[in-house]
Each structure stands twice: as structure tokens, then as C-alpha cells.
Amino acid sequence: MNAVANRNERKDRNVEPVEEQVWFSPEVNIFETPEGYMLEGEMPGVTRDGLEITLEGNTLTIVGHRDEADFGANPVYRESRAGSFRRVFELDPAIDTSKINAKVGQGVLKLHLPKAEKVKPRKIQVTD
Amino acid sequence: MTLTRWQRPQLWDAARHLSSLREEIDRLFESPFSLFENGSQPFSGGWVPAIDLYEDKDNVFVRAEVPGMKNDEIDISLHEGVLTLSGERKLEKEYDKAESHRVERFVGRFQRSITLPHPVDATKVRATYKDGILAVTLPKTEEAKPKQISVSAE
Secondary structure, rough: OOOEEOOOOOOOOHHHHHHHHOEEEOOEEEEEOOOOEEEEEEEEOOOHEEEEEEEEOEEEEEEEOOOOOOOOOEEEOOOOOOOOOEEEEEEOOOEHHHHHHEEEEEEEEEEEEEEEHHHHOOOOOOOO | OOOOOOOOOOHHHHHHHHHHHHHHHHHHHHOOOOOHHHHHHHHHOOOOOEEEEEOOEEEEEEEOOOOOOOOEEEEEEEOEEEEEEEEEOOHHHOOOEEEEEEEOOOOOEEEEEEEEOOEEOOHOEEEEOEEEEEEEEEOHHHHHHOOOOOOOOO
């Protein structure tokens, strides 16, 4: 598939075992333009320092660590879950991996994945 | 240069959607409760951010996970001991013309109300929004604070 595809990790057992930790899959939006892809991921509580993005071949792994808020108060009622975020994607080979750019702001990761020059649609001038 | 046969775009789109549907189903089987994670309630059709409530002896704290908002898109109100958090998130315009491969983030309004366990001083409520987490600090009224009662010796 020619896109940024989600990868189901439990299918391929040969992936490195993830240590005993609770991981949550962040919700993402993926948009494609002729220039590239934009991936947005929801990671409330994750700062720039907690973000870990790794690329191995065409496999992109996004990890967002967050620290448990500890302000000395007692939890009375809790819906949020403790733990960090992790999700793995299979990248379109057309992406120029040297130009991937990541930003995080207000708990949203924005990953820009530009396509390599050679695959961008181009108009070819007709010469006389 | 190789020439590839032109495909009807509708068919290609259908195949793509089918394949993403299959992935969703795979995901469902692998973690059947993932749909309910993150405080999102898929069958309610709306955005229900997770809310936490903490307290210490002087304050009640409410935290809500509402990533990707602007300060002025969040409304906080307090009425008769009920704190209401609401807001609206819009899809960014720059992607209007882009092709979407995955749309999992909620767009639209949320509203959550929570009954506070103690009376609070409405004039001293403070709120901050950082890293996508809204944190509201509500100081308890003097009457609501725990008091130490000493036992006097006869």
C-alpha cells in the first residue's frame, strides 16, 4: 500500500520484545498531499523531551513517554490512564526519510514526511 | 522508465478503504478494549475527554486530557458545585484539500461536568493549559477544610 500504514506488531513475533510496560496507541490522523504526508498524533502530557521517534528501514516507531503527575494530592476519581504512547508505522518508500520533521505542541505530535523530489508530480515542459 | 497502466481512481480508493478496514478489524481482535481507551466512547459519537479529580487538604484539582486546543477554545464554568469544562476543536484548514488516510482524532465539541466533592471558593479558581492537559485548581472554602479537634483532658 502506497501510504503511511499502521503496523500490527503482534503479528510479527520477531520484533524486539517490548519491556513490561503499559503502552497506549495514540489516535492519529494521516493526510497526504502531493508534497508529502502529515501525521498528527494525540499524546496528552507528552513534552518534547518525552518524545522518541526512531526509523529503521521503512519502519517508523513513535514513542511518547509521560511522567505521572505527582503533586501530592489524593486521586478521588480517575479516567485517564497511566502509561506511555507507542505506535508503529510502515512508511511509503517515496518518503524522503532524511527530511522528516517532528514537532509537539499541546499534546499533539505533528510529523511532516515529505516525499522525495523524484516522486513529486511534475509538469513537463514541451519544447519546440 | 516503466509505464504502469492507469487505474480507475474509484477502484483504487475502494481497495485502500477495504485494506484500512481490515487493519481496523485486526486491531479490534488484538486489543478488543482499545476502542474504549483514552476515555473516548466510540458509540456515543462524540468527544469525551478523560477527566481526573484529586484533592488535598486545601484544594480540589480537576485535570482533563484535551490535546490540540487553544486557550480561548476552552470554557470553564462553575455553578452550584458542578464544574463544567467545554470546548470545540476544529479540523485544520490546511488539510481541506489533502487526501485523508486515517482520521482517528475527534473533531468538534466536548462537554464534561463533574460534581465537586467539597464547596469551593469560586473567586479563587485557577486554570492552566499545558501539554494538552487542562488543570483546574479549586481552593476549598474555609468551612470545607478538615479541622483538627483536640481532645481536652478533664
